[in-house]
Amino acid sequence: MQEISKSFVPAVPVLEGVSLEVAEGEVLALLGENGAGKSTLMNVLAGLVTPDAGGLELAGERVDLGRYGPRGARDHGVGMVHQHSALVPAFTVAENLCFGDSAAGPWFRPGAELRAAEALSRRFELEVPVRRRVEELSPGQRQRAEILRALGRGARLLILDEPTAVLTPGEANALFAALRRLRGAGRAVIFISHKLAEVEQVADRVTILRRGRVVANLSAGELDARELGRLMLGRDLPPLERRAAPPGPPRLALRGLSVPGVTERSRLCGLDLEVLGGEIVGVVGIDGNGQRELEEALAGVRRPSGGEVLVAGRRVALSPRALRRAGLAHLSGDRERAGLVRGMSLAENFILKGSWDDRRFFRRGQIDRRAAALAASRAAARFGISPSDPDGDIASLSGGNAQKLAVARELDGDPPVLVAVNPTRGLDVGSARFVHEQLLARRAAGGAVLLISVELDEVLALADRVVALVRGELRSVPPGADRAAIGAILLGEGGA
Amino acid sequence: MNEALLALLSGSLGSVAGWTATLRESAPLLVTGLAVALAFRGGTWNIGAEGQLLAGALCATVVATRLLVEAPALLLVPAVALAGAFGGALFGALAGVLRAARGVSEVISTILLNFVASSLVALAIHGPLQEAARAYPKSDPFPSAALLPSFGRVHAGLLVALLLAVLLHALLFRTPFGFRLRAVGLAPTAARFAGISPERIAVTTLALSGALAGLAGAFEVAGVTGQLYEGLSAGTGYTAIAVALLARLQPLWVIPSALFFGALEAGAAAMQREAGVPAVVTQVVQGVVILLAALVSIRRRPGARLGARARSEAG
Numbered sequence: 160m161q162e163i164s165k166s167f168v169p170a171v172p173v174l175e176g177v178s179l180e181v182a183e184g185e186v187l188a189l190l191g192e193n194g195a196g197k198s199t200l201m202n203v204l205a206g207l208v209t210p211d212a213g214g215l216e217l218a219g220e221r222v223d224l225g226r227y228g229p230r231g232a233r234d235h236g237v238g239m240v241h242q243h244s245a246l247v248p249a250f251t252v253a254e255n256l257c258f259g260d261s262a263a264g265p266w267f268r269p270g271a272e273l274r275a276a277e278a279l280s281r282r283f284e285l286e287v288p289v290r291r292r293v294e295e296l297s298p299g300q301r302q303r304a305e306i307l308r309a310l311g312r313g314a315r316l317l318i319l320d321e322p323t324a325v326l327t328p329g330e331a332n333a334l335f336a337a338l339r340r341l342r343g344a345g346r347a348v349i350f351i352s353h354k355l356a357e358v359e360q361v362a363d364r365v366t367i368l369r370r371g372r373v374v375a376n377l378s379a380g381e382l383d384a385r386e387l388g389r390l391m392l393g394r395d396l397p398p399l400e401r402r403a404a405p406p407g408p409p410r411l412a413l414r415g416l417s418v419p420g421v422t423e424r425s426r427l428c429g430l431d432l433e434v435l436g437g438e439i440v441g442v443v444g445i446d447g448n449g450q451r452e453l454e455e456a457l458a459g460v461r462r463p464s465g466g467e468v469l470v471a472g473r474r475v476a477l478s479p480r481a482l483r484r485a486g487l488a489h490l491s492g493d494r495e496r497a498g499l500v501r502g503m504s505l506a507e508n509f510i511l512k513g514s515w516d517d518r519r520f521f522r523r524g525q526i527d528r529r530a531a532a533l534a535a536s537r538a539a540a541r542f543g544i545s546p547s548d549p550d551g552d553i554a555s556l557s558g559g560n561a562q563k564l565a566v567a568r569e570l571d572g573d574p575p576v577l578v579a580v581n582p583t584r585g586l587d588v589g590s591a592r593f594v595h596e597q598l599l600a601r602r603a604a605g606g607a608v609l610l611i612s613v614e615l616d617e618v619l620a621l622a623d624r625v626v627a628l629v630r631g632e633l634r635s636v637p638p639g640a641d642r643a644a645i646g647a648i649l650l651g652e653g654g655a
Numbered sequence: 656m657n658e659a660l661l662a663l664l665s666g667s668l669g670s671v672a673g674w675t676a677t678l679r680e681s682a683p684l685l686v687t688g689l690a691v692a693l694a695f696r697g698g699t700w701n702i703g704a705e706g707q708l709l710a711g712a713l714c715a716t717v718v719a720t721r722l723l724v725e726a727p728a729l730l731l732v733p734a735v736a737l738a739g740a741f742g743g744a745l746f747g748a749l750a751g752v753l754r755a756a757r758g759v760s761e762v763i764s765t766i767l768l769n770f771v772a773s774s775l776v777a778l779a780i781h782g783p784l785q786e787a788a789r790a791y792p793k794s795d796p797f798p799s800a801a802l803l804p805s806f807g808r809v810h811a812g813l814l815v816a817l818l819l820a821v822l823l824h825a826l827l828f829r830t831p832f833g834f835r836l837r838a839v840g841l842a843p844t845a846a847r848f849a850g851i852s853p854e855r856i857a858v859t860t861l862a863l864s865g866a867l868a869g870l871a872g873a874f875e876v877a878g879v880t881g882q883l884y885e886g887l888s889a890g891t892g893y894t895a896i897a898v899a900l901l902a903r904l905q906p907l908w909v910i911p912s913a914l915f916f917g918a919l920e921a922g923a924a925a926m927q928r929e930a931g932v933p934a935v936v937t938q939v940v941q942g943v944v945i946l947l948a949a950l951v952s953i954r955r956r957p958g959a960r961l962g963a964r965a966r967s968e969a970g
Binding site: 526 | 691816828829831832835837844846847849851949
């Protein structure tokens, strides 16, 4: 791709003369913050967006971008795997693979389709249950099915848009192995990410975009996490500052907390845990080992089968209102599900949790809309949320900005206890850094923070003490344990 | 063609008689439209305004022709209205409880309850509520003290309906209850995390929505027909869905929306009478409007827009 430029709004370029090159048998990582232009650039390549200027050459052949389009991309062997699955949920994998394949003719031949899908799956060693319906698959399997579909249509260049965002660490590793095999089979892969660690694992070369321009082209050997962060952000990312905080009294205590689980593996059995003021306790674990149950119990939306929870030494009923009143705030990375209401304004989202007892905003059966707008504007100014219009729909905010509003809401009133669950899921480096700084600020102010996260690095960087949640039980992690040691504990090998 | 359109217009908006007919048709559409808008805002798909209206009319008739026949107007009119609201609320709450306790989709239960309601009306007017003469399947005429005060042929229920639109707007957008209701309608799980019970909101919403529809039923029997008979509501509760959607679920916009559909209904009768064009033609118009309203109310997603533009550019 040469000198690609694109503006959706005149004079506000999303891409300014971006050039990019990827060879057969190469994995190129495309890095950048949200809004750097990664997705737009890849949409140009996939024929979904026509650039204002620039050229494209595929396999040595110059392409007319004006008449390129999605079909042209497919004919030239470009296949894109989107962040959100584009498969038909009610169809089996095999049916999805032949769906839209014009070469197959008008008749549906279940047997042949099935054999073709299985052959494809074997050929690229991408393990997918081709007879199952897509809606029954795990996110990882779904993604492999999607990759298979692109390959089945003859893709020589695969584009993966933030493929690991929906995957567990185990699934992500499987994906990387698959990408390495594809590289071996002479396919080219472009891999969009904003996580440095995974780029180091799989990429041959790295191209970094910032505000619509290429700021660096590096080979994998030259990678340095700090340097990468600096290039993406355009500024230095100072190491997190963790001041020593004197431990305070116990603020949050779980006593024999048992919670019925979604699966046998995720049922919580008698958890005991204490978090002191001025302390961040990290709970690490592989997704599906009870994190969701722990989160929901501590948010008051899942009824425990036994045990109790104490906030500031007092037993609290596990309902959202009682927990909030006792001073426990809940910050979830699953914003759409558990945090914010799309379709409501920033101000309405800011006051969402106080509808029963927050006299600042709800008085005498009325909503004080002016107070709400003022509070939301203040929060927007303080945390740099944009767009900052308190009456604007929360859905118009990027993930990072929406999460900032959630952080502002949860930290409003300085709650003594904060339960943060995957608080930086889906956020770019800058926004994640912001959330981390806020957690540390809460700790410095004497608050107790329980950080439940599947991101090991996040927990190691922030927590004073780490415990592991394995098959619904807590295991202690010795202080100073490294990634490998913790990994062994998470897999159920060793640990006390 | 021109003749038909002329008849449609003069029969609805072109004359005093047309306007009164339009207003009379609009009143039940306005109240049921508010009922549907309220339910949809709370995330409950109440397709049962028709049945709730009939249940309200039935309860109102019981009060007016059996229980409080001798009561003075000052007592009887409010009692009839309350009875109507109660009957509708009962049907709405039933669907709400089924959903909250057993997870029964309110779409199914409210539709099925429509049949229950119309059968109950039939049962009542063939049995206990049938007129003293026992000649036709209809109730006794309401005592004059039970009839709504009216101006010409427009009854006072219309004024109440206008007031209700303003009140509902305030309820939805100015009170904590309305806030919770909207939160549940937009994001039930997020609302649950915020300490709001979607189940409880569903029951309350459907009960309130049913109460409004039931009130519309009471207004019909006490303001227009003066008695209960089969076929009292020819699909008012279904047209109400279109009324609410066209208003984009905004209570204040339900007023012009109901007027529009009311004018269509009134004009259709005139068109059939004067130009010989079948009234079903206006039902076609209504159908088109409903489709357009549905199209407008589908929220555009950024991804979909991007794809559409890319395709048009590529095309």
